[in-house]
Amino acid sequence: MAEETGKADNGSKRQHDRKSAANPGPFPYARMVNKMDALDRLELQFRWGDYGIRVLRCHLASFPPGQIINFHKHSEYEFHYIAKGKGKVILVDQPHDLHEGLFYLTGPDLIHYQESDEEDPMHELCLHLDIVLLAEQRTGTGWGDELETNEAKECLTSLDRMPAIPVVDRFHAMNGFLEAYRIWEEQPAGFYTLMKQAIVQILLRTTRVFDSPEGKPGIPERDMNFHRYQLATQYIQDNESLPISLEQVAETINISPRQLQRIFRSEGQTTFRDYLEHVRLSGICSDLIHTDKPIEEIALNHGYANPNYLYPVFKGKYEVTPTVYRKLHAGDARVR
Template sequence: MNLPPVHIENMDIKLALGGFILNVLYVKYGYFHSSMREHSHSHGSYELHYIPCGQGILVADGVRYPLTPGTLFMTGPGVVHEQIPDHNDPMAEYCIFFEVLPGDFQLAATNYNSLKDNLLPELLVNTPFWIGLDNENMMTLFEMLADELSSKRLGFHHMVTNILEMIVTRMIRQYTGDCSSPHDIPTKTLDDCRLLTIENSFLYEYSSLTLRQLADKLGLSTRQTERTVQKQYGVPFREKKQQSRMSAAAHLLATTDMTINAIAARIGFSTPEQFSHAFKQYYGITATQYRSQKK
């Protein structure tokens, strides 16, 4: 399947959903030729995923799910997940990452035609994880989205916003069951760039990231940054960094033949001994034992 590329990161896009505003931080489309390692999102942050073609595996909170063409899934705050492609048939993915901003429920309710529409934001925030096969013809919407972004015809920003609202709405109304979220919606959130900077820093710069470096990126003091990380993830900076490093180590142990020493250096430990001690303390088994279980 040859689909146009999609990449939105700097456009100001905000979607209305009942009493909330969904602040879109990025929309991307691409192929998975290697795994996306285990990670989770901060409070109020969600990723909507759609698989148009290819095969793979999603591991969410320790449960494995097959990914096939037409699969939809939403990963919300605190849901630990990773995506593993089938190397014989690599999967493609559309991904929409947004944060939920609180709004005026009473004002928003006057713009809705039925009580059922007001259930959409409730379903979103009370369902931190959902997966299923699309039955709302979402592929058509993603194709429209790609076309608008590539052609940039008059009014394309308005069209893109409307299409994204339809995608999110059609996604949520496919939910079944009710799984309550362990987290409350935050009353305040970071601005676009700061939230995305924090997410990406822990996902890609875990080996060398310091509190001071993150503070400089955010334009905050180290104390403000520490409080911000605590608010977004529920753990202090040091613990969140350690989670990210251990997740990366586990991924490398399970998917590569790198030596323990090489992995220790890759994720930022000064010595293999320090890494081995930290890994066993975190997972309860040695790195060698972990690898043997996963191979």
């Protein structure tokens, strides 16, 4: 009797061990179980590059043990991510075993069959998208549109090259479902934009598995010298009415004064001092023409703490005094 009891206990233990091996930890998508079709209820469509994307389904599905979904196909793209359990899929005429962590694409028009395991039934994250090339295509505007358009094209073109086999979700596309569900739960400001980003992230992480370094566009990199020159000149334009030094501007853009001076020579064919003087004198000329403010006030407003210093600097550049310059341009513009 004791021997029979021992055998029964060992059998129970083996069964428990099998279940534990199949479920090594908490189900990471448990929060989605409460309302599996929550995201399906959203009317979500958006533009990505030159493509229009409409979300038909985005949900967690739970398959009963042994459930069979007979051969069928879709005219759109349907992504299947195995979140838990086991099963089988037949893609056209090729059978494949499924287990947690795999994903595969069915569509457009790829006939397939699915079957859930009897002992360890599947949970699947499904993303079903209608993707169309829009007739009205974007033209570059200089605000990143061209980069986004190229990346969208590269991603969606790779979908059409994706082999009809299950592969490992190496770049955690499945996490995008949790992010989308969390956005639905919290409904934060920017809901639509955040939801679009979550769907795009799923697509990018999915196709990244098949990335090839050959033929990929390089990441956008800026010319740092020219960028620093732009930062420095913009800072001067914004603050020309205040005391400004080479050291102060260099510290603001995190480079040495000597490096900043070299940048002004290479990128602007000028010096820091000459550029600062040019900005200030240009502002003074504008005020002389467009306002009737006293010259001393104009000088103070453009960084000349000692107005008397303005006169020799101004005459050295324009060959006339500020007073004469104002008279010469008296008819150029209306005083404001």
